[in-house]
Amino acid sequence: MNRDLHEFTLRLGDDALVAAQRLAEWTTRAPEMEEDVALANIALDQLGAARLLLTYAGELEGAGRDEDALAFLRDDREFRNCLLVELPNGDFAVTMAKLLFLAAYQLPVYTALAGRADERLAAIAAKTRKESAYHLDHAALWVRRLGDGTEESHRRMQAAVDEIWPYIHELFAADELTARLDAAGLAAAPATLRPQWLETVEAVLAEATLKRPTDGWGPSGGRDGLHTEHLSYLLAEMQVLHRAHPGARW
DSSP states (O other), X not given: XXXXXXXXXXXXXXXXXXXXXXXXXXXXXXXXXXHHHHHHHHHHHHHHHHHHHHHHHHHHHTSSOOHXXXXXXXXXXXXXXXXXXXXXXXXXXXXXXXXXHHHHHHHHHHHHHTTSSOHHHHHHHHHHHHHHHHHHHHHHHHXXXXXXXXXXXXXXXXXXXXXXXXXXXGGGOOOHXXXXXXXXXXSOOGXXXXXXXXXXXXXXXXXXXXXXXXXXXXXXXXXXXXXXXXXXXXXXXHHHHHHHSTTOOO
């Protein structure tokens, strides 16, 4: 069971790590100074969660790899993040759609984990769910503001929702690993979290006067290490300093 828990914790940690890297790309580029600070803080929240999760994943693995080794010394095929978080930022509307969908997913995931049997993972989840609630509120505020704003902001926000929607299906896909963890009382089956996610997201879209896209085929593969080309470029930038100076300490 430790092997399953390692893989699951790695998924959560990689989601947070890649999301942090993408959000950090907005530093000095956000539409206003206050938002520049807000996105940087959300990125730091995700990075903090990634550190806790990857540290625990390394301990469960038992191969001597710490958070830095897992973050900086793995290739893209070894990452287990969902495809959603590795997608390019796009314009500000795309970033807010991604953040809304991700936070609406992370909040019920962490809430469910906070009451599960693994004490270490439950403690991490209890801390990070509070941050996820803020991330969700922040993203929802912007989605409503843009969706129910000008004709141009509405057009861009709807286009962003339509573009990102197919990638949410991977978040709730069932597999043998999550089924085993659910049966053991260690994690909730992903499909059980989808109704809460839909309720949250559909309410925001309605208030933003946006149409919910129809469900259809959705890309997947991230949980198995099959990623878009975007992750390779992201990792090249994120890992370059550590790989150029292996073992360096500040």
